[in-house]
Amino acid sequence: MDRLHGFPQPFPDESLYSLAVRYHRLLSNDSYRRTSQELFGVYSRTCGSILPCCLGALSQRLASAYSVEQLIDRFTLLPLYEPFLNDSKSRAARVAMTGNDGTGLKMSLGITASGFLKHASFRYCERCVEEDIQHCGSAYWHRIHQASGTCICPLHGEVLRGTTFPDGADWRCMLFPAEVAGSPVMQSLGGPAADEVSEMQFWGLEHPADVRNLLAKNFLGHRLDEMGFLKAGRVRLQALKSFLTPRLLCSPSGNEFEVLSCSWEWVLGVVRPRRMVVQPLKFYFLCWLLEVGLEHLKSFHPQADICSGEATKGSDTGAPVEESEIEARRQAFSSSKNVKCHEKPGYHWLYRHDRNWLAQYVSGHPFIRRITGLDDWAARDEALSRDLLIARDQILFSLGKPQKVTRAALSRRVAHSQDFLRMPDKCPISTLLMSDMLESDHDHQVRKIRWAARQYLLSKRSALSVVYRFAGIRLSHVTEEEVLDILSVAGELR
Ligand SMILES: [Zn+2]
Incomplete structure (x- = not known):
């Protein structure tokens, strides 16, 4: 077995893949295959993963400059997940990462089932790239940027960019961040949720023992109790649902958050995990939903067990x-x-x-029950109208192919939507507003063509059938002139 010479000195929060890229470039290797052979002694298919394997071999080749434990703790995302794992799962994950076969690792940690992986990309922050080049002499891949749910750089508060490797290649082309231009992983800053979740995840990654302590002391149970969502140790489901629904409406709608913002039921799996592995993103996002920030997490010192x-x-x-x-x-x-x-x-x-x-x-202080039936319908109507406007914006500005603004899509996003659907007379503003908002086939197709023109760089020379195919239109409700107009405007904007 050959010892490695010239392995790069790690930068702060650098991922193992990033070290491999720097090694590859340092030695001017001509292929990933060669680099993998030198680093791991085999062709590793997981070097670009957040949980890479073959670390036992790498540790040996580094003459134990880093033990396997250190490689895992410093250069992979396992410490973000580990507080949520029981001892046997944690041990099994470390054994898998030490050896050469990581088959089933992500599945056993619930990552595959979470649905977050389809949003994964190699992410970087433009400000980090600039500063890293200035201070370290090279850009590098930050570990925290690759975590599910980190869409904003916790250091700079900027939207991260996701890399599309050229010519359909993948991470094996061994590029540094920003060597090919990435596109923003969110259309806007995503509000305070995306920001705070990133910060909390970054802290969690660097302080796994503190997170384990929070979980051991039932942090969420205390928080639910503080907010009055526990009754005799049980969760008051209706009260919790009523609190979470409007907050979910204000949460980021794209990317990994898409899986979380459409329903509140996943919250119960975090509060009562049973035998499931809680995904770190779900835990930290629930913290945000319960109005908990990083400072709360850091300063949590329960004096007594009040939660159950x-x-x-x-x-x-x-x-x-x-x-x-x-x-x-x-x-x-x-x-x-x-x-x-x-x-x-x-x-x-x-x-x-x-x-x-x-x-x-x-x-x-005798409890006086609120008399139901005398609800302030005007106030409710007003609140529903506000929610409808937010829901419309969420649909219009969601990432990916444009969704149509329909009655069902709006209702899904609005709390208590059944109220006014059943009793339109009591909610005249919301009812009127909703019928105004509904999108015609024509308008929806116009948005889809605009999107396709941007996404696939379509030009006026593109055949009409190609435009329709990319836009997902079977039966056209737009005229040929309109399509040409959209394509020429899109071309001018590029
Ligand atoms: Zn940054």
Whole structure:
């Protein structure tokens, strides 16, 4: 076995693939096959993966300058996933990455089933490229940029670009970032969610032990309890759904977020994972949905187990409780409105530690049930109209081939849509607005042709049948003149 000479010094947060590219270029190798043979002793099909294999062989060739554990921890994305794995899954992943056969690795970690992989690309940040060239002498692939759900650079807050390798090639052409121009992975900045999720994932990747600690101390359970979404240790599904639905509407709609923003049910799999592996993106995105930011994650130090009423009933350890904590619990409890006392955050904790105060509070604040049927329909109509406008924009600005603005597509994105579909008389503004928004076949086809012209660089010389095929149009509702007009405008914009 040959020892390696001239292996590059790693840059901060550099991926293993990036090191392989730099090695390849340093030695002016003529093919990936040669580079792989030199680095791994075999032809590795996983060098470009976020979870590459053959690391045992690489460690040996580096004369143990890096142990396999160090290679995994520093240059792969396993540390992002590991806090969510049990010991046996984590061990099995490391064994697979040490050896030469990674078959089934992504499947066993739930990555294949997550549906995120279809959005994966080799991503880079233009500002990082500039700064890396300036400070390190070379651009390189950052590990965090390749994580599912990282669409914004956590260092610069800029939308990442996804690489399309030339001539249908793949990562084996061993390019540096930005050597071929990539396209933005999001059309706009994607709002605070994309930004904060990137930041949290970056922190999670670098602090797996802290994330494991958060999970061990049931961080999400505490958060749900704080927000009043637990009742006797169980999740109050309807309340949680009502809270999450409008927030999901404001979340990024493209890329990996597309899988998450269309429904809220996946949240239950994160809160109660059972035997499934929670995808890091789902955990951090749920944190954002529950109004948790990176600072919350860093500063989480639970004083007592408040999260599970059923599990902790009668488990008072008798340990003294700080005054300040009692005060904070009282404050959280008394500021929660419109729910019955025993459903308010921290009820069980106060019952155990501060029963006299609790009894006094409860007797002085009888719960008055809201009378249903007297709902403010005007306010609801107004809120629905706002949601409809957001939904229309989400459809119009979603990535990929344009979707049609239909009644069903709008309804899917709007909370309580059934209300006004069933009772249009009570929601006159929303009803009118929706009928105004619906897109005709003609308008939808115009958008599809514009999109195809941009996407496939169609010109006025393109045959009409080709344009229709790329735009996905079978029966045309546009005139030939209109198509030519669109193509010539698209050509001028290029
Ligand atoms: Zn950057």
